[in-house]
Amino acid sequence: MRRLGALLWLALVLLASGYLALRLHDGLGFRTDLLALLPREEQDPVLQRANDAVTKALGRRVLALVGHADRETARKAAATLGDALLATGQVERIGEGIDVDRLKRLGALYFPHRQSLLSDGDRALLTAGKGEEVATRALSQAFGFAGLVDAGLLRNDPFLLLPSFLTNLPFPLSRLTPDEGMLSVTENGTTWVLVSAVLAGEPFELDLQDRLVGAFDAAVRDMPGVTVKRLGAVFFAHAGSKTAITEASTLGTLSLVGTILLVGLAFRRPGPLLHNLLALGVGMTVGLSGSLLLFGELHVAALLFGSSLIGVAVDYSLHYSASLFDPLSGSPSDRLRHVLPGIALGLVTTLIGYAALMLAPFPGLRQIAAFSIIGLVGAFLTVVLWLPSLDRARRLTHGALMLRAAAGLWSFWEERRWRGVRLVLVLGCALAGAVGLARLSADDDVRRLQAVSAELRHEQDEIQRLIGATTAAQFLLVQAADDEAALRRQEDLAATLAGLKAKGSIAGYQMPAAFVPSARTQRENRALVATALDAPLLAAQRASLGLPPADPNDKGPNSKAPEGVLTLGDALASDSVPFLRELVLGPGLHVVALQGLSDPDAVRAAVAGTAGVRLVNPTADFSALLAKYRHRALLLTGLAGLLMLPVLMWRYGWRGGLWALLPPGAALVLAPAVVGLMGQDFTFFHAMALVLILSIGVDYAVFCAESGVEQQPVTMLAVWLATLTTLLSFGLLAFSAVPAVHSFGVTMLVGISIAFLFAPLAARGTRHNEATNNARLR
Amino acid sequence: MTRIVVFLLALLAAFPVLVAETRAAETLSEGQVLRGAFVQERFLKGFQAPLKSEGRFALAPGRGLIWRTETPFAVTTVMSPAGLVQEVKGNETMRLPAARLPFMSKLYTMLGGALTGDWKALEDMFAVERGGGADAWTLHLTPRRADDPTMPIRAIDVRGGRFVDEVEIVKPDGDRDRLTFRDQVLKAEPPTADEAALLASAGRP
Numbered sequence: 014m015r016r017l018g019a020l021l022w023l024a025l026v027l028l029a030s031g032y033l034a035l036r037l038h039d040g041l042g043f044r045t046d047l048l049a050l051l052p053r054e055e056q057d058p059v060l061q062r063a064n065d066a067v068t069k070a071l072g073r074r075v076l077a078l079v080g081h082a083d084r085e086t087a088r089k090a091a092a093t094l095g096d097a098l099l100a101t102g103q104v105e106r107i108g109e110g111i112d113v114d115r116l117k118r119l120g121a122l123y124f125p126h127r128q129s130l131l132s133d134g135d136r137a138l139l140t141a142g143k144g145e146e147v148a149t150r151a152l153s154q155a156f157g158f159a160g161l162v163d164a165g166l167l168r169n170d171p172f173l174l175l176p177s178f179l180t181n182l183p184f185p186l187s188r189l190t191p192d193e194g195m196l197s198v199t200e201n202g203t204t205w206v207l208v209s210a211v212l213a214g215e216p217f218e219l220d221l222q223d224r225l226v227g228a229f230d231a232a233v234r235d236m237p238g239v240t241v242k243r244l245g246a247v248f249f250a251h252a253g254s255k256t257a258i259t260e261a262s263t264l265g266t267l268s269l270v271g272t273i274l275l276v277g278l279a280f281r282r283p284g285p286l287l288h289n290l291l292a293l294g295v296g297m298t299v300g301l302s303g304s305l306l307l308f309g310e311l312h313v314a315a316l317l318f319g320s321s322l323i324g325v326a327v328d329y330s331l332h333y334s335a336s337l338f339d340p341l342s343g344s345p346s347d348r349l350r351h352v353l354p355g356i357a358l359g360l361v362t363t364l365i366g367y368a369a370l371m372l373a374p375f376p377g378l379r380q381i382a383a384f385s386i387i388g389l390v391g392a393f394l395t396v397v398l399w400l401p402s403l404d405r406a407r408r409l410t411h412g413a414l415m416l417r418a419a420a421g422l423w424s425f426w427e428e429r430r431w432r433g434v435r436l437v438l439v440l441g442c443a444l445a446g447a448v449g450l451a452r453l454s455a456d457d458d459v460r461r462l463q464a465v466s467a468e469l470r471h472e473q474d475e476i477q478r479l480i481g482a483t484t485a486a487q488f489l490l491v492q493a494a495d496d497e498a499a500l501r502r503q504e505d506l507a508a509t510l511a512g513l514k515a516k517g518s519i520a521g522y523q524m525p526a527a528f529v530p531s532a533r534t535q536r537e538n539r540a541l542v543a544t545a546l547d548a549p550l551l552a553a554q555r556a557s558l559g560l561p562p563a564d565p566n567d568k569g570p571n572s573k574a575p576e577g578v579l580t581l582g583d584a585l586a587s588d589s590v591p592f593l594r595e596l597v598l599g600p601g602l603h604v605v606a607l608q609g610l611s612d613p614d615a616v617r618a619a620v621a622g623t624a625g626v627r628l629v630n631p632t633a634d635f636s637a638l639l640a641k642y643r644h645r646a647l648l649l650t651g652l653a654g655l656l657m658l659p660v661l662m663w664r665y666g667w668r669g670g671l672w673a674l675l676p677p678g679a680a681l682v683l684a685p686a687v688v689g690l691m692g693q694d695f696t697f698f699h700a701m702a703l704v705l706i707l708s709i710g711v712d713y714a715v716f717c718a719e720s721g722v723e724q725q726p727v728t729m730l731a732v733w734l735a736t737l738t739t740l741l742s743f744g745l746l747a748f749s750a751v752p753a754v755h756s757f758g759v760t761m762l763v764g765i766s767i768a769f770l771f772a773p774l775a776a777r778g779t780r781h782n783e784a785t786n787n788a789r790l791r
Numbered sequence: 792m793t794r795i796v797v798f799l800l801a802l803l804a805a806f807p808v809l810v811a812e813t814r815a816a817e818t819l820s821e822g823q824v825l826r827g828a829f830v831q832e833r834f835l836k837g838f839q840a841p842l843k844s845e846g847r848f849a850l851a852p853g854r855g856l857i858w859r860t861e862t863p864f865a866v867t868t869v870m871s872p873a874g875l876v877q878e879v880k881g882n883e884t885m886r887l888p889a890a891r892l893p894f895m896s897k898l899y900t901m902l903g904g905a906l907t908g909d910w911k912a913l914e915d916m917f918a919v920e921r922g923g924g925a926d927a928w929t930l931h932l933t934p935r936r937a938d939d940p941t942m943p944i945r946a947i948d949v950r951g952g953r954f955v956d957e958v959e960i961v962k963p964d965g966d967r968d969r970l971t972f973r974d975q976v977l978k979a980e981p982p983t984a985d986e987a988a989l990l991a992s993a994g995r996p
Contacts, residue, residue: 146882153866153879156831156844157858164835164966557863559840 019398026295026391033302043219043313063490063598064631067606070595071486073212075104075245077229078476080205081238088195090239091206097232098210103225105211118589123179126579127170128542129535132181133507135174136538139545147172148550152557171554172546183527184591188481198479203240205479216247219254219313226251242472244483252466256750257313264745271741272327276334279415279734284406285334288396291403292330295395300388307383308376315380325363325385326392328712328735329356333396335731337409338416339724345401353397355719358664359712360393362657366708369653370701375642378701412730419733420726423717426773442683442767449686456694457640459632481520485610487630489620491524491603496581499603500531502625506605509619518616520609525581525597528590535578639697646700650681653707661711665718665779672778673718676771677710684764691759698753702743702760709739710768714775729773736769824982825850827954827975831860834967841969851982855990871993917947926952 079094081087098104123130131139138146151173166175189196189207196207214221225247233241276286304311332355336348367389370382425431477483491506493499503526513519530538555562584590585597596604610616617628654674662670681703688699713732720728743765746758826849832841846860855871867878877885917932932947950957954977958970982990 149864149879150884152864153860153877153884155833155842156860156863157866157868157877164837164964167835168837559838559842561839 015398015401019402022394022398026299026395029299029302032306033298036302036305043311043316044217059492059602060490060629063488063602063604063629064634066598067488067595067604067629068486068631069215071484072216072246073105075210075212075225075243075247076476076480076483077208077244078205078242078479079208079236080203080240080242082202082204084197084199084204086239087197087204087206090236090241091195091208093236094229094232094241095208095210097228098208098225101224101228103213103221105213115589115591118587119179120175122584122587122589123175123579124169126535126577127175127178129539129578130178130530131174131538131541132177134181135177136541139541142545144545144550147174147177147546148554150177151554155558167558168560171551171558171560172542174542183521183523188479200479207480212247216245216250217254222247222251222254242476242479243469244473244476248469249465252469253751254313257754260749260751260754261313261316264742264749268738268742268745272738275734275737275741276327276331279412279730280334280337280409281411282406282409284404285330285337288334288400288403289327289330291399292392292395293326296326296388296392299391300384303387304380304384308380311384312377312380315377315384325709325712325739326388327738328359328709328731329393329396330400331734331738332356332359332716332731333400335727335734336724337406338412338730339727340408341723342408345404348404349397349401351724354664355716356393356396358660358715358719360389361660362711362715363389363708365656365660366653366704366711369649369656370704372649372652416726416730419730422733422770423725423729423773442679445690446683446686449689450682451689452692453685453689453695455640455643456696457636457643459635459639481609483608485607486632487610487613487616487628488607489522489524489605489616490627490629491605492625493601493603495601496597496603497531497533499601499625500526500529500581501533502623503527503603503605504531504534506620506623506626509623510605513616513619516612516615518610518612518619519607520611522605522607523592523596524605525593525603528593529579529581529584532578532580643695643697643700646697646704650700650703650707653704654678654681657707657711661715669718669778673714673775674711675774676714677707677768679771680706680710680764680768683767684760687763688756688760693756693759696753696756698756699760702757702764705743705761706764706768709765710772713768713772717772718775718779720776732769732772736765739765822981823852823977823979824986825954825975825977828973829858830971830973832969832971834969836964836966849982849986851986851990854982854987855993857986857989867989869989869993871990874993876993923950928952 079087079091135147154173155167188198198205276289332352336342336352342348364386367382367386370378491499491502493502503524510522552562584593598604620626620628658670658674661673665673684706685695688695716728716732743758743761746754747762749755749758828847831844834841844860845862849857858868860866869876916935918935920931922929928951930949934944945961945963948959949955954975956972960968
């Protein structure tokens with residue numbers, strides 16, 4: 014029967030290995046954005062779509078300033094850098110909005126509608142009846158020294174309304190000026206030239222990061238004397254993923270080597286080590302291929318946490334191997350029968366813990382949970398189906414000292430002479446728990462969860478200062494029945510926004526209506542031009558310019574199509590208006606981008622009364638979600654504990670079940686308390702660690718509860734080894750530079766230690782131990 | 792537009808130097824002011840007559856240029872190292888601080904170079920053909936990169952004697968600007984208070 018099972022399992026493992034090899038051969042892509050670990054917001058798909066689109070557009074933007082004292086050197090270096098980025102093939106385009114071709118298309122788009130398009134200033138002048146000022150300005154441009162007026166334009170637009178509209182379009186990058194096709198700014202004798210690019214893919218794709226940042230660095234290396242400052246999610250992501258990958262390999266190696274050393278030292282022969290490695294290897298292989306099969310791809314964090322699975326997966330094989338020290342142990346099958354209840358119960362309770370993880374709708378956490386569940390079951394099946402057949406080892410006799418030392422912890426909890434110390438310890442823990450929990454505060458700011466390179470942040474600040482305010486991650490979302498209604502809504506909002514700008518709450522804003530006014534406004538403009546400009550002043554203007562009198566039948570090109578207005582659809586189709594595509598998410602769903610946002614609360618308050626307009630703050634939204642799911646994680650931990658209780662009570666009776674749950678329960682209370690005592694804020698990642706502490710802590714408790722008095726030293730040895738390997742894997746994460754991972758690691762380190770320390774208490778309530786326990790306590 | 796400013800200013804500044812090359816006479820230097828009258832005619836396609844404006848100018852090396860159009864109506868344009876400003880009847884119609892003109896430094900390289908007889912900056916961009924004699928010389932400037940779509944000039948012709956008398960700028964579409972200068976006087980004196988105030992006004996941010 015077991016033979017058949019072992020063969021079936023072998024076939025399955027081979028299948029999984031084959032699949033994994035196939036995937037590895039195709040090149041595994043790992044996701045690295047932390048936000049991909051977060052759940053999709055479920056309530057408001059419109060908001061989610063807007064969030065995605067804006068965050069994506071912002072995330073794909075790459076800006077660099079190339080600076081040198083010599084203008085030509087700076088320009089050449091900027092051109093070289095731009096070419097280098099384009100050559101990677103990871104960049105869609107270089108230099109949004111300043112190429113000659115695009116400006117020509119922009120002119121072609123607007124020219125037919127020149128009498129419907131007025132700059133804010135001209136509109137105000139005409140409304141105030143100051144048409145002469147507009148006319149005089151046009152004349153001064155035509156006659157004046159600095160005038161470069163195109164004859165064709167002057168003939169068709171004698172008041173030069175279109176150039177006025179064009180120069181007043183609200184393009185961002187306020188301090189930059191076009192200089193022979195490049196945007197630049199001069200400060201303290203240094204000319205800074207802008208290189209801007211839009212990524213062809215997501216900034217979180219590892220391959221893209223490597224190629225783009227590699228090409229960027231290489232190009233910068235070849236420019237001695239040139240200073241380059243960079244800004245873009247891809248640079249931050251690249252630095253972050255480099256840290257994560259280095260850590261994953263360093264911590265993973267440390268954990269593996271530590272585990273091998275530990276097991277080797279404990280058993281002093283290769284058998285148990287090989288068995289453990291086999292269980293571990295099989296667990297990892299089936300876990301990895303299983304989750305790849307389920308999800309198609311894996312997040313690098315899932316890999317990081319998943320590689321820590323080592324510590325849990327070896328618990329079963331360690332428990333099996335430790336029975337070699339049991340003086341009563343017989344054949345491998347005997348030994349398996351002996352430990353099977355313990356590891357089976359351990360598996361069931363652990364799976365309950367991980368299954369609780371599956372309930373959290375965080376895609377990355379589901380990956381971790383699936384990875385762990387499949388891997389653990391794999392390791393368990395390997396122990397149960399394979400190890401007894403592979404095992405040729407005889408009873409081990411060398412471990413007397415080690416066993417005595419291991420059993421020390423049990424004695425500590427059982428023997429009378431330690432009673433005073435026990436009391437002090439318990440009281441101390443209770444005090445620390447109370448103080449720590451009282452001091453514990455939660456912080457869900459998503460920005461604190463990623464390690465951000467200080468140097469990159471400094472460069473980012475420098476760029477923002479040099480080029481003027483950059484676009485904020487927050488934006489206004491305008492929703493209306495259709496585009497026209499949305500455009501009108503923005504025009505109604507313009508006064509509010511101008512007020513915010515005057516107050517300094519924002520430095521600037523772009524809205525689709527600034528590039529394409531609503532049809533209503535276009536018709537008003539045309540009427541205004543006709544009454545305030547054409548009727549009183551056109552004849553005199555044409556005469557001053559030496560143009561023949563206007564044909565009385567020709568009332569301007571727009572008269573041919575009285576209702577002809579420029580539509581948003583036309584503008585989008587021409588693809589000539591920079592950034593417009595990013596501002597229009599769909600029919601009636603528009604974005605107002607904000608620059609230099611310094612006071613989000615003022616903006617939120619100012620638009621609060623406006624229907625269909627709201628300030629969206631993706632960062633705050635994500636933070637709020639993290640808070641929500643931090644609560645949920647705590648709930649899941651409680652739920653997992655409750656689900657474990659019936660299983661434990663079925664096995665140990667209601668009192669025994671409670672005793673068994675006591676050690677992990679103490680860990681669940683004390684671990685957050687220690688976090689509070691350390692002065693750290695409690696985050697979602699601390700909370701997620703609690704789920705695992707419960708699952709693993711229950712394993713230790715179950716091993717202890719299952720142990721007969723004679724096996725106590727052997728059991729304790731297994732628990733010792735299991736704890737140390739767990740600490741080697743999860744505990745090491747406390748040294749991670751990624752705050753999220755560090756939080757997780759610290760909690761695990763503390764929680765697992767406490768669960769281990771209290772583990773022997775689990776045996777107190779078990780029926781078959783009661784007699785001996787009472788005898789000892791007496 | 793600003794590019795035209797660059798070249799006109801460079802040429803204006805170069806007047807005495809051109810003279811210096813041919814006649815070894817006075818060169819314009821700091822502490823001097825060149826004043827004179829101008830006629831600007833713009834020949835634009837589709838217009839019955841050229842757009843003609845007349846006025847006076849004052850050029851103070853190192854400080855800037857004042858270009859006062861008087862007819863058909865008053866427009867004052869002031870250019871200084873700090874920026875450019877245009878006024879109509881006391882109302883500002885255009886202001887470009889030098890911080891927004893990265894090529895200002897280049898302009899002043901050209902200007903300064905031309906003033907001291909260094910033609911390199913100008914010749915980098917234009918091929919220069921000289922003609923005529925010492926008292927009546929000509930220059931023909933053509934862009935070195937004629938295929939550049941951002942180059943708004945097809946050719947520049949300059950005619951002069953002691954000072955520059957006429958400049959004609961031909962644009963790619965055939966439109967022409969012609970500047971004629973007369974009554975030019977070079978004085979070794981600082982700008983008047985009025986002129987100094989105007990030059991300073993271009994420097995405001």
